[in-house]
Amino acid sequence: GQNIDQPTEMTATEGAIVQINCTYQTSGFNGLFWYQQHAGEAPTFLSYNVLDGLEEKGRFSSFLSRSKGYSYLLLKELQMKDSASYLCAVDDDYKLSFGAGTTVTVRA
């Protein structure tokens, strides 16, 4: 089976940086995705990592270590609109297995 762990909740201040960790144990690995989901809405794609290292995309960056089964999503210069759930998903056998999601609350 798949085991994907991420913290349930995180709180941070507007303008700050938050790092959301994701650890995984899966039978296969074809890449790792991060999605953002605002309350009551559909998940939307943020990033994809398949090789070790950091992928930077504006205020958001994602890191992967395949040997450690570990990824993180880094959100910089937090804005109120970043309050959402962040979902870590591992592509195993060309199907996605999702973590339960991390709810990030940004406070003024």
Next chain:
Amino acid sequence: IAGITQAPTSQILAAGRRMTLRCTQDMRHNAMYWYRQDLGLGLRLIHYSNTAGTTGKGEVPDGYSVSRANTDDFPLTLASAVPSQTSVYFCASSETSGSTDTQYFGPGTRLTVL
């Protein structure tokens, strides 16, 4: 605007009733998926289709069936609904079933089974 539509937006259903959730995409994507999302459990794959005419079982297929008669439509049927099927259901699609292809999600259907 291209994308995925789902219907209905929400539904309250009596246990034992049959229900079909509709999903249509206009991006000509080959692969389509059905997930359910429950608090604390995240998204779980119910069924998928890599291309029109083929379907496969995901992590939680029991009590659900799907069909893929054409590229655009991927309906999910609950033959006899039970309260444990109360959930938010998301349909998604991707260009192919390949690992690098991003999945795009529909707006979801909130289903309550009483």
